[in-house]
Amino acid sequence: MSILVIADHDNQSLKPSTLNTIGAAKQIGGDITVLVAGQGCAGVAEAAAKAEGVSKVLVADDAAYANQLAENLSLLVAEIGKDYTHILTPAGTTGKDFLPRVAALLDVAQISDIIKVESADTFQRPIYAGNALATVKSSDSIKVITVRPTAFDPVAAEGGSAAVEALSLAKDAGTSQFVKAEMAKSDRPELTSASIVISGGRGMQNGENFKMLEKIADKLGAAVGASRAAVDAGFVPNDMQVGQTGKIVAPQLYIAVGISGAIQHLAGMSGSKVIVAINKDEEAPIFQVADYGLVADLFQAVPELEQELDKVL
Amino acid sequence: MKVLVAVKRVIDYNVKVRVKPDNTGVDLTNVKMAMNPFCEIAVEEAVRLKEKGIATEVVVVSIGPQAAQEQIRTALALGADRGILIQTDEEIQSLAAAKLLKAVVDKEQPKLVILGKQAIDSDNNQTGQMLAALCGYPQGTFASEVVVEGEKVNVTREVDGGLVTVALNLPAVVTTDLRLNEPRYASLPNIMKAKKKPLETTTPADLGVDVAPRLTTLKVEAPAQRKAGIKVASVAELVDKLKNEAKVI
Ligand SMILES: Cc1cc2nc3c(=O)[nH]c(=O)nc-3n(C[C@H](O)[C@H](O)[C@H](O)COP(=O)(O)OP(=O)(O)OC[C@H]3O[C@@H](n4cnc5c(N)ncnc54)[C@H](O)[C@@H]3O)c2cc1C
Ligand SMILES: Nc1ncnc2c1ncn2[C@@H]1O[C@H](COP(=O)(O)O)[C@@H](O)[C@H]1O
Numbered sequence: 001m002s003i004l005v006i007a008d009h010d011n012q013s014l015k016p017s018t019l020n021t022i023g024a025a026k027q028i029g030g031d032i033t034v035l036v037a038g039q040g041c042a043g044v045a046e047a048a049a050k051a052e053g054v055s056k057v058l059v060a061d062d063a064a065y066a067n068q069l070a071e072n073l074s075l076l077v078a079e080i081g082k083d084y085t086h087i088l089t090p091a092g093t094t095g096k097d098f099l100p101r102v103a104a105l106l107d108v109a110q111i112s113d114i115i116k117v118e119s120a121d122t123f124q125r126p127i128y129a130g131n132a133l134a135t136v137k138s139s140d141s142i143k144v145i146t147v148r149p150t151a152f153d154p155v156a157a158e159g160g161s162a163a164v165e166a167l168s169l170a171k172d173a174g175t176s177q178f179v180k181a182e183m184a185k186s187d188r189p190e191l192t193s194a195s196i197v198i199s200g201g202r203g204m205q206n207g208e209n210f211k212m213l214e215k216i217a218d219k220l221g222a223a224v225g226a227s228r229a230a231v232d233a234g235f236v237p238n239d240m241q242v243g244q245t246g247k248i249v250a251p252q253l254y255i256a257v258g259i260s261g262a263i264q265h266l267a268g269m270s271g272s273k274v275i276v277a278i279n280k281d282e283e284a285p286i287f288q289v290a291d292y293g294l295v296a297d298l299f300q301a302v303p304e305l306e307q308e309l310d311k312v313l
Numbered sequence: 314m315k316v317l318v319a320v321k322r323v324i325d326y327n328v329k330v331r332v333k334p335d336n337t338g339v340d341l342t343n344v345k346m347a348m349n350p351f352c353e354i355a356v357e358e359a360v361r362l363k364e365k366g367i368a369t370e371v372v373v374v375s376i377g378p379q380a381a382q383e384q385i386r387t388a389l390a391l392g393a394d395r396g397i398l399i400q401t402d403e404e405i406q407s408l409a410a411a412k413l414l415k416a417v418v419d420k421e422q423p424k425l426v427i428l429g430k431q432a433i434d435s436d437n438n439q440t441g442q443m444l445a446a447l448c449g450y451p452q453g454t455f456a457s458e459v460v461v462e463g464e465k466v467n468v469t470r471e472v473d474g475g476l477v478t479v480a481l482n483l484p485a486v487v488t489t490d491l492r493l494n495e496p497r498y499a500s501l502p503n504i505m506k507a508k509k510k511p512l513e514t515t516t517p518a519d520l521g522v523d524v525a526p527r528l529t530t531l532k533v534e535a536p537a538q539r540k541a542g543i544k545v546a547s548v549a550e551l552v553d554k555l556k557n558e559a560k561v562i
Contacts (some may be wrong), residue, residue, distance in 0.1 A: 010474075069479070070442065071451050093472040097454050100407070100442035109408050109527035112437050122531065127436055128330045132339050135532040175451035175485075179467060179478040192473075196561070220562060228491060238457065238471045238492060245351075245431055245491065247473070253561040263329065270539060274559045276551065282544075291542035291559065294551050304548040312556050 001030025001120055004081055006089040006099070007048055011038045011066070014047040016193045017090035019154035021147045025088055026053050026155065027117040033058060034162070035080065037073055039066035049162040052155040057162050062170040067178035068094050074101030075171035082106060084142065085120070091146035091248075092192075099146055108140035115151035129244040130267040149192060150250035150271055184239050188214075191240065194223035196253045197269070199242055200235070201227035203258020203279065203298055207235040212302045213257060219309050225249065225269075227259045243268035258298045261286025278302070314424035314461075314483070316359040316368040319414055319441075320352040320388050322381040323434045332535040339533060348384040351429025353391075354489040357496040358459060359427055360392035367461050368425075370394050374417050376405050382512065389507035390499035396512040399520065407435070409517075409524035411443035416520040418448055423484065425466065430455050430488040441488035451481040457492040 003025045008015040018034070025032045034048040037060040045059040058080065064072040081087045081102060089095035091113045103110035115133070116124035122137045123145065191197060198213050198220070210224065217224045225247070226240040242249055244264040250271035257278045259265060262285070269275070270289055277290035280297050287293040294301060324330060325345040333340050348356075362368035373388040375381045376399040385396035399413050418426060428441040445452035453459070453468025457476065460467040461483075469478045471490045499507070517524045545551045555562045 067477070070454070071445075074446060093455060093470075096438050097442065097452075100439035101446035101452075103439070104408065104411060104443035104446035107408075109406060110437075110439050110443075111528065112439060126536070127533075128324070128339060128434055129436065130536060131330045132332050133534045133536050134530050135534075136528045136530050138528050140527050173449075173451070175449075175482045177480045179480050181475065181477045183475040232491065237475060238490075239473060239475050244433070244436065253555065253559070264326070270536075274555070274561050275539070275542075276555070287544070288541045289539040292551055292554055293542065293544045294548065295544060296548075301548055305552070308548050308552040309562070312552055313562070 001028060001086065002084045003028060003030050003032050003086040003088060004084040005032060005034045006077060006087070006095070007034050007036045007044060008090045008092055008094055009036065009038060009041060009044040011041045012043065014044050015090065015092070016154060017092055017149035018048070019051055019157060020149035020152045021088050021090045022051055022053055022155045023152040024114065024117060024147045025086070028086055028120055030085070031055050035060065035077065037065040037076055039063055045164050049164050050158050050160050052160050054160050054162040057164045058167050059164060060167045060169055064170050064172040068098070069176050069178060070098035070101055071173035071176050072171050073098040074105060075173060076169055077102045078105035079169065079171070081142065086143045086145065088145045088147055090149050095146045099144060103144040106142055106144065108142050108144055109138060110144045110146070111136060111138060112146050113148045114145055115148050129263050130270065131263065148248055150248055184237055188217055189221065189223045191223040191225055191247050192249055195251050196220045196222035197225050197249050197251045198222050198255040198257065199225035199227065199259060200230055200257045201259030202229035202233065204230060204235055210236055216302065216306055216309065219306070219313060227265050256286050257302060259286055260284050261289065314368060315370045315372065315421060316362055317418065317421055317423035317426045318355045318359045318371060318373045318388065318393065319428045320356060320373055320375050320384050321349045321429070321432050322346055322375060322377045322384045323349045323432055326350055326433055332533055336532050336534055338530070346380070348387055349429050349432050351431055351489050353496040354491070354493050355427040355429055356388045356391050356393060357494045358489060361494065362461065363392065372397065372421060372423065374399065374414065376401065376410055376413050378402050385512055386507050387499065389510045390504045391497060395510060398512065398514045399517060400514050401517055401524070403524060404526055405524055406526050406528060407437045407439040408443055408527060409522065410440045411447055412522045413517060413520060413524065414444045415447045416522055425484065426486045428486065428488050430490055441486050445486035450484050450486050452486045453479055453481055454488045455490040456487050457490050459487055459493065
């Protein structure tokens with residue numbers, strides 16, 4: 001078995017989800033190669049070479065890959081990938097964008113968002129917003145897979161010493177151009193890898209009130225998330241949405257504030273170790289999954305929570 | 314320009330699905346079906362392009378059983394001009410769906426193809442990207458804004474870190490995210506009018522596409538259920554539990 005893992009990165013640093021994906025590759029078993037495609041991404045390649053279990057790092061450093069444009073990246077991955085039995089990448093928005101193109105170019109199926117490796121050709125994945133788990137077996141010669149990072153332990157970031165090989169393969173489809181990026185800047189941990197997440201919903205009433213959650217987040221070293229309703233209402237940006245069609249999180253502690261607990265929201269956070277719900281409606285479905293539920297008005301409970309945390313932290 | 318929209322018939326998003334006791338799938342008997350919510354957003358976007366005078370014709374296509382006509386009629390009631398049903402009772406996986414849609418693209422030659430980012434049954438998030446690759450078209454996935462300008466379309470995309478805008482040469486494929494628009498409701502007169510709009514039926518065999526599944530579902534299980542925990546009486550008790558019982562802070 002030979003596995004190609006496509007690194008998720010921003011040309012500066014290797015995203016931690018890549019280490020979880022290498023973790024999934026290890027469970028499949030076989031030789032693991034990591035591909036870093038980007039521009040000015042030598043640092044990322046070095047980081048990938050240190051990851052545990054990696055035997056080789058391929059670097060494609062070219063302007064065509066600077067912004068991870070799917071049209072270009074997929075041509076590259078489809079060309080290199082045909083020599084592997086498995087092609088894996090994290091199920092983030094970059095992987096979800098380019099990998100199905102790779103599968104189509106190779107004329108194979110893609111298995112999206114796997115949460116378990118049963119064997120080299122059989123995997124488990126959630127369907128219907130996580131209300132069912134399907135075990136699927138692939139009959140294709142190349143298995144093209146996106147990996148749900150929270151479902152796999154990461155390999156160690158240090159300790160490996162893989163060889164780094166430069167590729168001079170510039171694939172520019174010439175059909176798309178990057179125009180601009182408006183990225184959220186935050187000093188808080190990344191939502192999908194934070195060990196504590198505090199999320200607000202429609203009950204927060206406006207974006208200003210999210211400051212209350214941010215204060216708590218800063219005390220706990222937590223990330224701040226949101227429900228779709230809070231994003232749709234314009235309280236907070238889209239990259240904070242947790243759920244079936246947003247981000248999947250599985251922290252040690254998830255605190256849901258003013259969130260009712262629709263199945264689409266639960267799909268994104270029910271893998272959390274401990275769930276806390278603060279909601280004024282004691283019938284809210286979120287309480288059915290909460291380890292600790294507090295029936296209260298959030299505008300009272302959240303400031304009080306801040307004070308109580310000060311006492312114990 | 315002509316716009317093609319792909320709509321999928323799926324379980325209504327409000328329905329709580331149940332896994333069949335024999336673990337072969339989920340129970341869809343007597344369950345309410347509807348248009349995939351992301352496809353509704355795709356139809357709405359196409360209709361708005363028509364209202365702006367950018368699109369000249371909006372064609373909707375669905376792959377599925379005869380009953381998928383209902384979803385095509387809904388799209389026609391929302392303002393699409395004409396429908397195509399690729400009728401089949403077989404399981405159509407994303408790669409096969411993309412190949413069928415490619416056959417329609419070859420015939421219809423649209424300038425823009427709009428799909429949902431994800432079908433809420435399979436949660437695959439693949440078909441649009443696969444279609445784009447098969448056609449050699451660029452793609453703007455997870456779109457929250459679509460602006461057609463001459464021979465290009467600018468698409469603002471919802472990505473993990475924020476928003477990214479790309480410029481795509483037409484023809485192109487766009488997949489919709491939740492913030493792209495808020496779909497309208499069909500009015501009664503429009504529902505009546507939709508009944509008279511053309512709806513053509515074809516089959517995978519007519520289109521010459523091999524739709525054999527590549528993935529076999531061995532088992533479908535219900536996920537482990539979380540048990541509801543306890544209600545705490547105060548914030549102080551909550552903090553005490555988190556610190557001393559759960560030990561997560
Ligand atoms: C295709 C599709 C995809 C979707 N994807 C997602 C997704 O990825 N993520 C997601 O979250 N949703 C998603 N949804 C939306 C989902 O169905 C719900 O509409 C949404 O999660 C509701 O958000 P909410 O809980 O914040 O709002 P509501 O359901 O309106 O709940 C607000 C809650 O706040 C409580 N509240 C109000 N005021 C206070 C107060 N002062 N103090 C305490 N509590 C208060 C209320 O009791 C209520 O329970 C999706 C829907 C569709 C159709
Ligand atoms: N059977 C189908 N009929 C029509 N469109 C489909 C079908 N399957 C997928 N699509 C389109 O592809 C999108 C993404 O689906 P998927 O890749 O299955 O998550 C959907 O929102 C539809 O626009």
